[in-house]
Every structure is written in structure tokens, then in C-alpha cells.
Amino acid sequence: MTPVHPSVVLRTSALVAGYEPDLPIVKGVDLAVERGDFLVILGPNGAGKSTLVKAIAGLVPIHGGTIALEDEDITARAAHRLVGAGLAFVPQTENVFTTLSIDENLKLCAGVLPAALRAERIEAAYAMFPDLAARRAMAAGGLSGGQRQMLATARALLIEPRVIILDEPSAGLSPKLVGEVFETLARVNATGVTIVLVEQNVRAGLGAAKSALVLADGRVVHRGPAAGLADDPALGEMFLGRHAPQGWAA
Amino acid sequence: MNAQALIDGLIAGAMIGLGAIGVTLTYSILRFANFAHGEFIAWGAYFALALVSTLGVGMDPIGPFSFGWMLIVAAVLAALLTGGLAVLLDRLLFASFRSRGSATIIMVIASFGASMALRALLEFVFTSKPVYFTRELQIAVRLGGGMRATPDQLLMLAVTAVLVLGVHLLLTRSAIGRQMRAVSENPTLARLAGVDVRRVIRWVWFLGGSLAASAGVMSGLLVQIRPYMGFDLLLPLFAAAILGGIGSVPGAILGGLIVGLCESFAVELIGAEWRAAVGFVVLTLVLLLRPQGILGQVAR
Numbered sequence: 001m002t003p004v005h006p007s008v009v010l011r012t013s014a015l016v017a018g019y020e021p022d023l024p025i026v027k028g029v030d031l032a033v034e035r036g037d038f039l040v041i042l043g044p045n046g047a048g049k050s051t052l053v054k055a056i057a058g059l060v061p062i063h064g065g066t067i068a069l070e071d072e073d074i075t076a077r078a079a080h081r082l083v084g085a086g087l088a089f090v091p092q093t094e095n096v097f098t099t100l101s102i103d104e105n106l107k108l109c110a111g112v113l114p115a116a117l118r119a120e121r122i123e124a125a126y127a128m129f130p131d132l133a134a135r136r137a138m139a140a141g142g143l144s145g146g147q148r149q150m151l152a153t154a155r156a157l158l159i160e161p162r163v164i165i166l167d168e169p170s171a172g173l174s175p176k177l178v179g180e181v182f183e184t185l186a187r188v189n190a191t192g193v194t195i196v197l198v199e200q201n202v203r204a205g206l207g208a209a210k211s212a213l214v215l216a217d218g219r220v221v222h223r224g225p226a227a228g229l230a231d232d233p234a235l236g237e238m239f240l241g242r243h244a245p246q247g248w249a250a
Numbered sequence: 251m252n253a254q255a256l257i258d259g260l261i262a263g264a265m266i267g268l269g270a271i272g273v274t275l276t277y278s279i280l281r282f283a284n285f286a287h288g289e290f291i292a293w294g295a296y297f298a299l300a301l302v303s304t305l306g307v308g309m310d311p312i313g314p315f316s317f318g319w320m321l322i323v324a325a326v327l328a329a330l331l332t333g334g335l336a337v338l339l340d341r342l343l344f345a346s347f348r349s350r351g352s353a354t355i356i357m358v359i360a361s362f363g364a365s366m367a368l369r370a371l372l373e374f375v376f377t378s379k380p381v382y383f384t385r386e387l388q389i390a391v392r393l394g395g396g397m398r399a400t401p402d403q404l405l406m407l408a409v410t411a412v413l414v415l416g417v418h419l420l421l422t423r424s425a426i427g428r429q430m431r432a433v434s435e436n437p438t439l440a441r442l443a444g445v446d447v448r449r450v451i452r453w454v455w456f457l458g459g460s461l462a463a464s465a466g467v468m469s470g471l472l473v474q475i476r477p478y479m480g481f482d483l484l485l486p487l488f489a490a491a492i493l494g495g496i497g498s499v500p501g502a503i504l505g506g507l508i509v510g511l512c513e514s515f516a517v518e519l520i521g522a523e524w525r526a527a528v529g530f531v532v533l534t535l536v537l538l539l540r541p542q543g544i545l546g547q548v549a550r
Contacts (some may be wrong), residue, residue: 059442095439
């Protein structure tokens with residue numbers, strides 16, 4: 001048993017996950033996210049980044065290891081019950097209900113909160129994202145890509161999560177919008193919310209994050225502060241080859 | 251051209267529409283065509299019949315209507331029982347296919363089997379001889395323009411309107427309605443939003459079964475009760491659900507009214523033997539011209 005570190009919000013131990021039991025994509029990942037951290041998970045295509053976060057969110061079957069949210073074991077807990085436990089996940093695509101209005105999108109997610117808190121939290125979300133407040137009754141399908149990402153983030157923040165996990169929020173957005181999304185995330189992180197981010201856009205991801213984790217072939221090949229990693233030649237090598245370069249602990 | 255065809259069409263359409271709401275909801279949430287849905291119509295009628303004939307009180311007609319208060323009580327209980335039957339059918343049959351990730355076609359064929367079994371059970375218990383809630387004669391009221399309707403028929407139109415409004419409000423204003431729409435659009439995202447998808451599925455079955463039972467009781471009151479009463483409505487139900495746009499409750503009722511009116515006008519204009527073909531014709535035309543239906547949304 002590893003002793004529970006009080007400041008660790010999310011921990012995975014020897015996590016093995018994948019859609020098929022005999023074809024693991026995540027091959028024994030140990031992860032410890034400190035409270036207030038902004039962690040970016042990087043790695044080449046097929047490294048298992050998305051599968052790792054989806055497994056944590058209860059969307060991909062787990063075949064070994066454990067996941068804990070603070071001192072609570074949440075391994076293989078149903079996805080809809082993780083929200084109440086304080087784990088919010090924002091998928092890469094289709095992350096808002098297009099046929100529901102903005103208000104309904106937020107009300108739906110507020111459903112896991114005690115009734116007395118719902119209206120107050122929704123107003124707080126609107127205060128954080130005034131663009132959304134101006135369009136409450138509009139169907140979310142009419143929003144632009146950046147606004148959808150905003151709504152998806154607002155939806156996740158509504159529950160005041162202990163940790164919020166985002167799967168490539170910058171995918172398909174223009175460079176300007178990518179900048180806005182990362183600014184928003186930095187703002188959210190500054191309020192004390194722990195963020196875990198999967199990102200293909202290495203520079204933008206490292207620019208916003210405090211710490212980084214690099215995956216290759218379903219395993220952790222590097223972990224450390226985000227600052228300076230962008231200029232580390234080993235990182236480039238990482239993305240070209242798929243193996244851990246010399247000097248990096250696997 | 252007889253204006254009476256309009257009244258007949260509206261009444262037939264109201265019943266088709268009530269049944270089609272269940273079809274459209276189960277289709278949009280579970281993504282398969284439930285061929286057993288027609289049986290809920292018949293089971294609803296037989297549940298009510300069994301309750302009325304077993305209890306045997308409150309049979310004296312109320313005011314201008316042909317039935318007593320017992321039928322109203324029996325109709326409500328039949329709706330609850332049929333809703334329960336639908337939930338049970340899902341639990342025993344479809345849930346196990348879902349958990350195994352079975353292909354849609356397996357669900358469809360399973361529903362076909364369930365349909366036959368449910369119908370055969372009715373024939374076994376009640377025989378296939380048509381039965382009636384009431385033998386009272388009703389005098390039709392003149393509505394002007396050559397149209398007539400019995401008080402029962404007018405009441406059934408009103409009840410349909412109330413039920414449809416109720417379902418519409420449930421879907422648009424309540425938390426469970428919001429959850430149903432969310433699951434219908436994106437079940438994975440709904441889970442991430444904290445929605446218990448299995449609970450939503452139970453609600454959809456219950457609601458669909460109850461509404462089908464209401465249609466069954468009405469049809470039993472206005473026409474007759476027989477084991478095939480639901481199965482024979484299956485094609486019009488699907489035509490209405492697809493015509494209105496899968497997932498849309500106002501669409502289902504609008505589709506039902508259009509199919510009912512088309513049937514009624516076809517009887518008037520080309521002959522009663524063509525009635526059953528109308529569902530096919532409407533379905534084919536919609537699929538050719540506007541596959542997403544009148545009120546259906548194109549996926550974005």
C-alpha cells in the first residue's frame with residue numbers, strides 16, 4: 001500500500017485499460033495529480049492519452065490497477081456517479097447537447113447538485129462566461145466551436161469539481177480560439193481547480209500547464225515541470241521515435 | 251367528399267399518434283424499432299377490460315357517455331400496469347442484449363418475437379373473439395358541416411390533447427424530460443453530465459407503455475377489443491413516428507393525425523380495402539422526400 005498523500009487529488013496505480021481485455025492501450029500507468037496542479041498529458045498519436053483519461057472518467061473498461069479520487073477508490077465506478085464524486089470530464093468532440101438550449105445544458109448538469117445550490121451555481125457559471133449568459137435560450141447547436149468549448153467547460157465547472165479533465169479542448173479550433181481556451185483554463189486553474197489536460201498541441205499545452213506527463217505506447221516515459229520542456233530536444237525525439245530517449249526514466 | 255371523413259380521420263389519428271409517441275421515444279433513445287410496441291396497445295385494453303369485468307362496479311354510464319366511472323379508474327390502472335409491463339419486457343429481454351452490445355437487428359428481431367409471444371398470450375387468455383367495454387348505444391352529436399361525432403369520440407379527442415400536452419411539458423420542462431432528450435442526443439455525454447441512463451431508459455419504457463395503453467383503451471371503447479388491435483396499428487404507428495420526425499413528440503402526434511386523415515380520406519375516395527396501404531404510401535413518400543420527418547432535426 002502506498003501511503004495516501006494528503007495533497008494528491010487524483011491517483012492511478014498500475015492502471016491497465018483498453019476496449020478489449022487482451023489488447024490493453026494503457027499499460028500500467030502511475031499518476032498522481034497534486035491539488036491545484038495544471039497537468040498536461042502529452043505523447044505521440046496512439047500513446048494512449050485519451051484512453052487513459054477516458055478510463056479515469058469511467059468510459060473505457062479497466063483491466064487492472066486502481067484509481068482514487070482523494071481517499072476514495074473510484075476504480076470502475078459508473079461514469080454518471082463520478083460527477084457527483086467531483087470528477088468532471090470534457091470530451092474532445094460532441095461535448096455539448098446541441099438540441100438543448102444553453103440553459104438546459106447547464107441545468108442538466110446541475111442535476112447532480114443539491115436543489116438549493118443549482119440556481120446559484122448556474123448564475124456563477126454565467127458570471128464566468130458572459131458570452132453564454134447573453135444566449136441562454138439559444139440551442140447549443142448554434143454556438144461556434146469556441147463557444148461550445150466554453151459551454152462544455154462551464155458545464156464541467158458547475159459541480160465545483162475536485163478535478164476537471166479535458167480531452168484535447170483545442171482540437172479543431174483556430175489558433176486565436178486555442179489561445180482563448182487556454183486563457184480560460186488558466187483562469188479556472190487560478191481559482192484553485194485542479195486541471196488535467198490531454199493535448200496534441202504541445203506548445204500551447206506546455207505554455208499553459210504547470211506540470212507535464214509524457215506517454216508513449218501506454219506507459220509514462222517522462223514526468224516533470226512543464227516549464228522548459230518545450231525546448232528539451234528529448235521531447236522532439238519522443239514524438240518522432242516512440243521510445244523513451246536516453247536519460248529519461250521510463 | 252364527405253366531411254365526416256375528417257372526424258373519423260382525426261379520431262383514428264389521435265390513437266395512432268398516442269401509440270407513435272412511444273415508438274418515437276424508444277427509437278430515439280434505444281435506437282431500434284420496437285415491433286412489440288403495438289402489443290402494449292392491446293395489453294392496455296385487455297388490462298382495463300379485465301379490471302372492469304372483475305370489479306363489476308361503477309358500470310352505469312356517466313352523463314352522455316357510454317361508460318361508467320369504473321372504466322376511468324381501470325384505464326388509469328391499465329396505463330400503470332402496461333407501463334410496468336414495458337419496463338419488465340426491457341428488463342427481461344432488451345437489457346441483456348444491450349449489455350452484450352448486440353447489433354440493432356438482433357434487438358429488432360427480438361422485439362418481433364416478443365410481439366408474437368405477447369399477442370399469443372392474449373389470445374390464450376381472452377381468445378381471439380372481439381369484445382367490448384360497453385354495449386350502450388350512443389347518439390352522435392351534429393357538429394355542423396355534415397359532421398357528427400359521439401360524445402365518447404369527442405371526449406377521446408380531448409383526452410388525447412391533454413395527454414400530448416402533458417408529455418410535451420414533461421419533456422420540455424421537467425428534469426427527467428431534459429435527461430431523456432440528452433440521452434437521445436448523446437448517451438455518453440449524458441453519463442458524463444451525471445445522468446443515470448438506465449433510469450432514463452426505464453422512464454421511456456414506462457411512458458411509452460402507458461401512452462400505448464391509453465390508446466388501447468380508447469380504441470377498445472370506440473371500436474372493439476381484440477388481440478390483433480395493436481399489431482394491426484404497427485405500420486401506421488411507424489409511419490406516424492417517422493413522418494413526424496424521430497424523437498419529436500409533437501411530430502408523432504402530428505404524424506398520427508396526418509396518417510389517420512389519409513387513411514380516412516383513402517377509404518372515402520378509393521375504397522376501404524386500401525386503408526392499410528396508406529401507411530405504406532405515407533412512409534415511402536416521407537422517406538423519399540424528407541427522411542428526417544416534419545419536425546425531426548438533422549444531426550449537426
